[in-house]
Amino acid sequence: EFRRVLFRSVSQSRYRALVIEQAGRFCELLRSEPLCPLTVEFVPQLFSIPINTQQPEKLKQVLYERYRIEIPVTRLHDRYFIRYSIQVFNTVNDLDKLYAALKYLLEEEPALLQTL
Secondary structure, three states: OHHHHHHHHHHHHHHHHHHHHHHHHHHHHHOOOOOOOOOOOOOOOOOEEEEEOOOHHHHHHHHHHHHHHOOOEEEEEEEEEEEEOOOOOOOOOHHHHHHHHHHHHHHHHHOEEEOO
């Protein structure tokens, strides 16, 4: 039991660190500001990023159908967000793939995604 709890605690710390480490580059790419300080006290194993889109459903569909990236695209009041999370089955390569897809969409499909 002790080993299982210790492994889970170490893993969660590593996942949190990866979420925080990657958050800055996504905010920079999207010219967005984090919703909270990028510290372990505020960031769990997931991170929401404000985005500028008028077609959230289509953005989610394109990310999945074209890139096989399944990621929440959510709305709160008049703002939209994407949210990535890191679990045992995710790697930095998954975040690199998401970053490359968003970068391409920003540059090549501005009707779908723009910077803030």
